[in-house]
Structures are given as C-alpha cells and as structure tokens.
Amino acid sequence: MSDDIPPSTNAHKKGWFDKVSQLFQGEPQNREDLVDVIHDAEMRDVITEDTREMIKGVLEVSDLRVRDIMIPRAQIVAIQIDDSVEQLLSTVISSAHSRFPVINEDKDHIEGILLAKDLIQYGFNNSEDPFTLAKVIRPAVVVPESKRVDVLLKEFRSQRYHMAIVVDEYGGVSGLVTIEDILEEIVGEIEDEFDHDSAEETEIRKVSDNVYMLKALTPIEDFNEKFNTTFSDEEFDTVGGLVSHAFGHLPERNEKIVIGDIEFKVISADTRRLLQLSATFPSTTKSEEQPV
Numbered sequence: 333m334s335d336d337i338p339p340s341t342n343a344h345k346k347g348w349f350d351k352v353s354q355l356f357q358g359e360p361q362n363r364e365d366l367v368d369v370i371h372d373a374e375m376r377d378v379i380t381e382d383t384r385e386m387i388k389g390v391l392e393v394s395d396l397r398v399r400d401i402m403i404p405r406a407q408i409v410a411i412q413i414d415d416s417v418e419q420l421l422s423t424v425i426s427s428a429h430s431r432f433p434v435i436n437e438d439k440d441h442i443e444g445i446l447l448a449k450d451l452i453q454y455g456f457n458n459s460e461d462p463f464t465l466a467k468v469i470r471p472a473v474v475v476p477e478s479k480r481v482d483v484l485l486k487e488f489r490s491q492r493y494h495m496a497i498v499v500d501e502y503g504g505v506s507g508l509v510t511i512e513d514i515l516e517e518i519v520g521e522i523e524d525e526f527d528h529d530s531a532e533e534t535e536i537r538k539v540s541d542n543v544y545m546l547k548a549l550t551p552i553e554d555f556n557e558k559f560n561t562t563f564s565d566e567e568f569d570t571v572g573g574l575v576s577h578a579f580g581h582l583p584e585r586n587e588k589i590v591i592g593d594i595e596f597k598v599i600s601a602d603t604r605r606l607l608q609l610s611a612t613f614p615s616t617t618k619s620e621e622q623p624v
Contacts (some may be wrong), residue, residue, distance in 0.1 A: 367391075387516035398484060399477035401517060402498045402507035407584055407601075410435045413443050417454050423588070424448045426586060428600075431495045434469045439505045442497050442606075444469035472497050477506055485514045497516050542613040545599065548572025548606035561592070561611075571596075572606040 334451045367388070374384045382466040410424055410433045423432070443466075450468040475484060477596040487509045488494065498507040536546040536558060546555070552565040552574060568574045575596045576582060578589050583606070588597045 351443045356591055373406050380427060381431075381491045386501070393485070393514065393517050394482045396481040396517065398475055398479045398481060398496075398498055398509050399479060399506070402477070403513070404507045405439055405505055408433060408439060408508055409585060410506075411446060411465075412436070413465055413551065415465065417451065420446070420465075422452055425557055426449065426599075433472065433495075434465060434507060442472045442474075442505060443497060446470075452491050474499055477501075481517070484509070485511070488514070492571070539610075542615050544572060544613075546609055546611060548575070548601075550611055561594070563592070569590055569608060575609060576606060 368405045369564075370379070370384055370387050373379045377389075384589070395462075409423065409427045409429055411420055413436045414432055430448045432446045433439070435441055435444050436443050446465065447468050454468075455464045461609050473491075473493050475496045475498055478500055478502055480622060484490060484496065488496075491600075494511045496509050498509055500506045518526065534552060536544055536555070539584050548571060551569055552563050552571055555561060555571050556563055563571075563574060568577060572592065575598075578586065578591050578596075583589070583598045583601065585598050585601055588595055595612040597610045597612070598606060599610055601607055
C-alpha cells in the first residue's frame with residue numbers, strides 16, 4: 333500500500349514525475365532541461381544507464397541527416413544486373429551481406445535491390461525456370477542526403493523496407509543507408525557473427541588448410557608467435573596497422589595485398605579502420621601454425 337512507502341521516497345518520485353508532467357505540458361522548452369530530467373531519473377534508479385543512453389541516442393538521431401550516417405558510395409558492395417548465379421553467390425558469401433544494390437554499368441544506375449535469400453532456390457538448382465536477375469530483384473527506395481534520420485526510420489518501419497539508396501542534389505548515388513545504421517546510432521554498434529567480446533579480440537580462426545580469419549586488432553606479436561612469422565612490431569602493434577600501411581590507404585572490403593608470401597584480404601571495415609582480415613598462406617608452403 334502507498335501508506336507503507338516512506339514520505340521521502342514519495343517526495344522523490346513525485347518530484348521526478350512532476351518534471352515529466354511538465355514536459356508534456358510544454359515545459360521545459362529546451363533539450364538541456366530534458367537531459368537533466370533523464371539524468372535525474374537515472375540517479376533515482378527510475379531508469380537504468382542503458383535506458384538513459386538509448387534516450388540520448390534518440391535525441392541525437394533527431395538532429396542527424398542521412399548524409400551523416402550513410403555508407404559512402406565507394407564502400408557499397410553492389411552486383412551487376414548480368415551477373416551469373418555463381419558470381420552472385422560468391423559475392424554474397426564473401427561480403428556476408430543480406431541485401432545488395434543491383435547496378436547496370438555503374439553505381440549511378442541502380443536497377444533494384446537483391447535479397448540474398450531470393451537466390452537460394454537457384455543456387456541449389458531447385459528451380460526449373462532459367463535464372464535471370466530481373467525476376468528476383470525488388471524496387472530500390474531512393475532518399476536524398478538531406479532527409480532527416482528520424483523520419484527515415486519511421487518510413488523504414490511503416491513501409492517495411494530495410495535499405496535505401498542515397499542520392500545527392502544532382503541525382504547521383506552518394507551512398508546507401510540501412511535500418512541497422514540508424515538503430516546503431518540509438519543503441520550502439522550491433523555486432524554481427526564475426527564480432528566477439530573484447531576478450532576474444534585477438535581470435536584467429538582456421539577456415540581451411542591455408543586460410544585463417546583474424547581480427548584486425550590482433551597484435552603482430554601474437555600473429556608471429558602463432559605462425560612463426562617475423563613481421564616487425566616496432567612501427568605497428570596490430571596486423572590491421574601493418575596491412576593498412578602496406579596498402580598506403582584505408583582499404584575497402586575485398587581488397588587484397590601480399591605481404592611477404594601471405595595474402596591478406598579485407599573482410600570487413602568501416603570508414604575509420606579495418607575490422608576483420610583473412611590471411612592466405614601459399615598452398616605449396618603450408619603455414620607453420622604453432623600448437624596452442
């Protein structure tokens with residue numbers, strides 16, 4: 333019963349709910365006051381720290397435009413309208429994406445969006461109909477760079493699509509944006525199947541006799557110890573730093589480079605850093621993996 337609650341507790345709760353009530357009555361009038369209310373709610377254990385961060389994320393999203401969060405044109409993984417099933421499956425597997433813009437000649441000519449799941453019946457020869465990409469692609473949604481992110485999120489939800497092509501003021505394709513990009517602005521990075529806890533940041537996984545997957549943050553010292561290599565760690569601490577330096581620029585997904593006799597391939601990267609790499613050793617001289 334409410335009579336059993338100490339007066340001080342009731343006063344604290346009443347004070348906070350009074351502030352929330354004021355918000356719906358038009359007061360306070362600025363964001364700073366609203367942030368104060370949110371912090372006050374956390375201090376009184378009305379909401380958790382995670383909830384407070386998400387609320388702040390929602391507030392910040394309202395200030396963003398699509399250009400602020402889009403994947404740049406140069407990093408778009410697209411497929412050609414005349415690609416074969418084999419070429420498409422290769423792209424799907426290597427990129428690990430579920431949706432792909434379909435282009436005709438270049439990225440300014442978007443024909444539609446391909447969902448990887450729509451390839452399944454053709455990839456396993458379960459369809460008697462001859463394959464043409466035009467049969468399975470879906471219409472592409474196009475949005476301007478200047479569109480507000482919160483408005484786009486509402487459209488994503490109401491119209492049930494997950495990806496949009498972003499165009500500049502001249503109509504040229506400047507990037508793409510997904511619903512995940514928006515959600516990450518609110519709740520933080522959403523990990524995929526290659527992401528692990530920080531304790532596993534240096535994991536190196538064997539995927540075939542001479543191919544390994546590794547985090548870009550793997551220390552060069554650990555790499556040398558595992559494979560009996562002799563890469564210097566005086567200038568760079570991580571394998572990602574070594575690979576980026578060898579490229580001479582921040583490489584994009586699927587770019588490859590040979591360092592020594594090992595071929596490194598970029599599996600995933602964002603606009604600031606490499607995330608995951610594959611290392612392929614010469615098949616004639618198998619990698620000398622040390623026992624763990």
